[in-house]
């Protein structure tokens with residue numbers, strides 16, 4: 001395998017997958033601008049990941065992977081969850097999304113600000129059953145945004161054992177422990193299930 005296609009338009013994810021799949025050519029939806037938007041109308045990360053991977057796999061007639069991911073905050077009953085990208089509205093603005101979470105947690109003490117990132121990676125190939133792998137990463141929602149690395153909710157996601165937010169980690173540090181890295185480890189550990 002020389003090339004991997006990932007059904008995502010998210011530049012933050014693409015940059016991480018390029019590092020995680022070191023040595024492989026990584027292509028994404030940004031390389032296929034004529035493909036219509038894939039509507040993420042699933043109730044779960046798994047459904048959305050499968051839909052993104054299967055849509056592009058059918059279109060390109062080849063194996064494609066997709067990542068559906070998000071933030072789950074315990075004090076918010078799991079929100080933003082599958083709505084993470086559009087939590088503060090359809091413009092998918094990271095700052096607005098973080099501000100909304102911080103506002104909703106305003107009166108919540110740090111011991112009750114537990115949260116996790118979740119990533120579901122789907123592998124789809126024409127005429128084959130889609131396989132799904134999961135990774136998580138535990139943390140605490142900080143009181144303010146800190147750091148400029150990464151993307152999405154990284155500046156408000158505090159990693160207790162490193163005493164930094166995810167956005168204060170280098171790409172290498174994030175890629176050692178992230179939900180995406182953990183899902184990818186599962187995918188690679190079960191290669192026999194999807195490679196043919």
Ligand SMILES: O=P(O)(O)OP(=O)(O)OP(=O)(O)OC[C@H]1O[C@@H](n2cnc3c(O)ncnc32)[C@H](O)[C@@H]1O
Nearest residue numbers: 008009010067068069070071084085151152153154
């Ligand atoms: O669907 P694609 O095109 O892959 O891009 P997207 O940004 O819409 O991606 P999702 O539908 O999977 O939504 C995931 C959202 O969850 C957040 N998120 C996911 N992984 C993250 C990470 O590693 N760090 C911070 N936030 C993350 C971020 O807000 C993403 O936009």
Ligand SMILES: [Mg+2]
Nearest residue numbers: 010040068085
């Ligand atoms: Mg999306």
